[in-house]
Amino acid sequence: MEAGSPLEDALQSIDRGVLVPEFALHENTPSGTRYRRVSRDDRDQRDEWEKHVYSNESLIIEINGLPLDEALPEGTGRGRWTSSSTMPGLIARMIEAFDLSESTRVLEIGTGSGYNPAVLSHLIGSVHLTSIDVSPRLVSRATARLKSLGYAPTTAAFDGHKGYPESAPYDRIIGTTAFPFVPAAWLGQVNDGGIILTNLAGMAGGAMLKLHTGPDGAEGRFLDDWAGFIPARHEAQPEQAEIDDEEEGDTHTSFLGAEVFDDQKSAFLAQLVLGTSRVARILREDGSALLLIEDRDGSRAEVDTESDGEGFTCSQVGPRRLWSDLEDSYRWWVEQGRPSWSSFGVTVTPDEQYVWHGSPTSGRRWRLAPTV
Known part of the structure; x- marks a missing residue:
């Protein structure tokens, strides 16, 4: 970011504290994640609030789909965070990759606290910005706070998977959810x-993708710099297919274990293979750990997280052998020198979309399977 640039001016001019009057800090405990609400209006917390809200960090603003005053009425609690105010440094990186001008029409997916909409409004003018979020409460509160700062973009509570046809067409779409x-x-x-700029990611991993649109679809590459966002929510979640408990599966010893998800590059590869699958680490009754992967088509894989000396025991059932597919891609990835996400790209047409390595017309591909 250049000194004295319009972007630097926007970041310095906008008071993030107006948009994030409270947030939650979290800590991992043996019984799960514990949250503690920090508020500007609490005199004893004012210094702590200022320290975080004016730092380059993401801040939790919603838990279990509820604003913090409802999710944590007593000041502390547990759950799953569902929205955050993006760190200013990441906002700057994304906007720099976005090629904005004062007349650019932008759709932002993920209003959140309103901080990113404020920066965009400052740069292109509120009249050119539409910002949506699946959470009506977040949209309502962000809209009021943006107005207090002098910004009035079009805002709406809307499922980001559908875009926002009422204000289309746009020159840019930016997704601040995954x-x-x-x-x-x-x-x-x-x-x-x-240009479409979004975090293409799932429960395994992902990276930031920049697509250029044309008459036949869109194509582009993943950015060099990694970033991750909270998964986008649907108004109604697609149903999980039933797993046939009578179906005979298979068991084998795998060379690949759960550590594939611990590195950003290999986790990115795993995401290409697993797509919309759910990934979880669970404990058996005997205390041993298990990696559970379930896809919406009814495929399932269970992988021990501890080696038996020969490898990791893997059991699979369903129409696809999820872990075997990952083993195949992992072998290829190692043979290629463990390439990073920036050597991969995506092609999107009305009929299909897929990730490719090296070139869109040759080399290995992974199909991206939309669920809606």
Whole structure:
């Protein structure tokens, strides 16, 4: 970011504290994640609030789909955070990759606290910005706080998977939530020559993707700098297929264990293979750990997290052998020198979308399977 640039001016001019009057800090405990609400209005917490809200860090603003005053009425509690105010440094990196001008029409997916909409409004003017979020409460509060700062973009409570056709077409779409595929609705809402910037990610891993749109779809590469966002939510979640408990599966000893998810590069590869699958580490009754992977098509893999000396015991059932597919791609990845996400790209057409390595016309591909 250049000194004295419009972006630097925007970041210095906007008071993040107005948009984030409270947030939650978290700590991991043996019984799960514990949250503690920190508020500007609590005199005893004012110094702590200022320290975090004016630092380059992401701040939790919603838990279990509820604003913090409802999620943590007693000041502390447990749950799963569902929205955060993005760290200013990441906002700057994304906007620098976005090629904005004062007349650029932008759709932002993920209003959140309103901080990113404030920066964008400062740069392009509120009239050119539409910002949506699946959470009506977040949209309502962010809209009021943006207005107090003099910004009035179009805002709406809307499922980001659908884009926002009411204000289309756009020159840019920016997603500040994570999607395991590029929502098909976006293609029809961006002008040719436009840009889509989003976090293509799922429960395994992901990276930031920059697509250039054209008459036949969109194509582009993953950015060099890694970033991650909270998964986007649907208004209604797609149903999980039933797993046939009578179906005979298979068991084998795998050379690959749960550590594949511990490195950002190999986790990115795992995401290409696993797509919309759910990934969880659970404990058996005997205290041993198990990696459980379930896909919406009914495929399931269970992998021991501890080696028996020969490898990791893996059991699989369903229409796909999820872990075997990952083993195959992992072997290829090692043979290629363990390439980073920036050597991969994505092609999106009205009929299909896939990730490719090296070139969109040759080399290995992984299909991205939309669920809506």
